[in-house]
Amino acid sequence: MNKYLLDVYNPFTVEFLYGKGSTLFDKKRKDYIDFTSGIGVNCLGHGNKKLVETISKQAKKFIHLSNIYPIKTQKECAKKVAVLSGYKNMQGFFCNSGAEANEAAIKFIRKYAKNKGIKKHNIITLENSFHGRTLATLNATGQKDKQLGFEPFPNEFIYAKDLEDIKNKINKNSVAVMLELIQGEGGIKAFDKKELQNLNNYLKEKDVLFVVDEIQTGIYRTGEFLASNFFELKPDIITMAKGLAGGLPIGLMMTNKKNIFKKGDHGSTFGGNPLCTKTAVEVLNILEEKYKAKKIQNTIGLFQKELENILKKNKKLFSSKSGIGLMLGLKLKEEKKLQSLLEICLKNQVLVLKSGKDIVRFLPALNISKEEIKLGFKRFQKSLDELK
Ligand SMILES: Cc1ncc(COP(=O)(O)O)c(C=O)c1O
CATH class of the missing domain: 3.40.640.10 (Type I PLP-dependent aspartate aminotransferase-like (Major domain))
Structure with a gap:
């Protein structure tokens, strides 16, 4: 809680210093893959030159x-x-x-x-x-x-x-x-x-x-x-x-x-x-x-393929995937796992969102790179492996 702010939000503890593309950096220069784009706002990622x-x-x-x-x-x-x-x-x-x-x-x-x-x-x-x-x-x-x-x-x-x-x-x-x-x-x-x-x-x-x-x-x-x-x-x-x-x-x-x-x-x-x-x-x-130039469509294809793999590999945790384009969700079988999953993801340096009571939500930037998608999902899988 902050002395000078009304207590309406419940932010995570990590504070970001700057971002580049779909990667955010904290005070210790640790990098985080951003699958949230500020809840669907930063559609061109962070620090876009143009x-x-x-x-x-x-x-x-x-x-x-x-x-x-x-x-x-x-x-x-x-x-x-x-x-x-x-x-x-x-x-x-x-x-x-x-x-x-x-x-x-x-x-x-x-x-x-x-x-x-x-x-x-x-x-x-x-x-x-x-x-x-x-x-x-x-x-x-x-x-x-x-x-x-x-x-x-x-x-x-x-x-x-x-x-x-x-x-x-x-x-x-x-x-x-x-x-x-x-x-x-x-x-x-x-x-x-x-x-x-x-x-x-x-x-x-x-x-x-x-x-x-x-x-x-x-x-x-x-x-x-x-x-x-x-x-x-x-x-x-x-x-x-x-x-x-x-x-x-x-x-x-x-x-x-x-x-x-x-x-x-x-x-x-x-x-x-x-x-x-x-x-x-x-x-x-x-x-x-x-x-x-079909770049957005290609990014969607790549992102959805990775998400599909996650669903296939983690049938015990998730019941289904939903959404269109780069507005996607994975439905957890047990809603009580949602908050701890978000926290483990943060620890493992990949940022995801929640939606409703049991959905892990993905709203990445529309220009997220192939490397960022791959690394982000690797970290996401690691987080799922750690989830009890
Ligand atoms: C569908 C929809 N409508 C309205 C809003 C409200 O927008 P804002 O937070 O910019 O007021 C949101 C925000 O998440 C939204 O997703």
């Missing part, structure tokens, strides 16, 4: 400008996202985090509902979802244990058990369904493509907005630019954050619905500032090049 150059060049011009002046890089970034996603008919709002992007979406949905004349609207989310920690996004998060103690909430959310149940829950006041296509915090659960497409069509028929939370799944995490592209969906609203600016704080809410927000309806002091949006454009340019 990013560092872009950041320092932009910082010399200006770091921040208020949104009361036009910000060129914001327009460039929104256009780049629209072009890469193929959802060209979208307009975006920039903010600073995932929760803020979802907050923007919730405000937008409220305005949309008012315009439609729905007085007591509702938004449907899933019981096991995760959409953020602000009051509205925590309320959208269908996990009761996370909400406990922070009531009262806006209370416009209805929780469905699964995709099929969403259809049962829709009523005349339903304006939107908000969904992660692969649940990140809720256990690396990817939904079925056909089921998602059916839901998408059903929502169009019912005139209910399809809101896709791509905060963890977006920015090539699945191998495609967005998981919505991977599953070939047509969402009305998409939210992004995490990897978009390679580590700088950024959030983006995009929608194809026009003329809902009017001037003054929403805003953010830092949202879309020149430093973050210029960096995001650079991240997207670099990743687009890697995608075209």
Whole structure:
């Protein structure tokens, strides 16, 4: 516990000094293979030369400008996202985090509902979802244990058990369904493509907005630019954050619905500032090049092959593997082993994450090297051998 910090996190004891690629170094210069990328944020690893150059060049011009002046890089970034996603008919709002992007979406949905004349609207989310920690996004998060103690909430959310149940829950006041296509915090659960497409069509028929939370799944995490592209969906609203600016704080809410927000309806002091949006454009340019050269796909292939080997060799410990692209999980047969496994991994210098109660989660940088993957999994296997 720190005298000057509120005690909301439970960090490991290792303190890192610097990172290079997907390797972090502690005070004693011990190296750690990073399979976490800051929970899916550092998509180009640590100390990427091009990013560092872009950041320092932009910082010399200006770091921040208020949104009361036009910000060129914001327009460039929104256009780049629209072009890469193929959802060209979208307009975006920039903010600073995932929760803020979802907050923007919730405000937008409220305005949309008012315009439609729905007085007591509702938004449907899933019981096991995760959409953020602000009051509205925590309320959208269908996990009761996370909400406990922070009531009262806006209370416009209805929780469905699964995709099929969403259809049962829709009523005349339903304006939107908000969904992660692969649940990140809720256990690396990817939904079925056909089921998602059916839901998408059903929502169009019912005139209910399809809101896709791509905060963890977006920015090539699945191998495609967005998981919505991977599953070939047509969402009305998409939210992004995490990897978009390679580590700088950024959030983006995009929608194809026009003329809902009017001037003054929403805003953010830092949202879309020149430093973050210029960096995001650079991240997207670099990743687009890697995608075209099939480098991301090759990295996914290699990483998944190693993970498959781990599963084969450790059938006693793990029951299954889940996820898509570089958003992957291994399900432990005994959930009580999860925390000690994370600690042994840290001791053996490989960093992994947890998800839900029994999943070891892997969210490596999209440019993690072959050597780092091999070494990381060697250390991971060593950790499994030591796990009692
Ligand atoms: C799917 C999803 N939505 C929203 C959030 C919240 O993002 P942030 O922590 O940037 O507010 C997260 C964070 O993990 C997430 O995974």
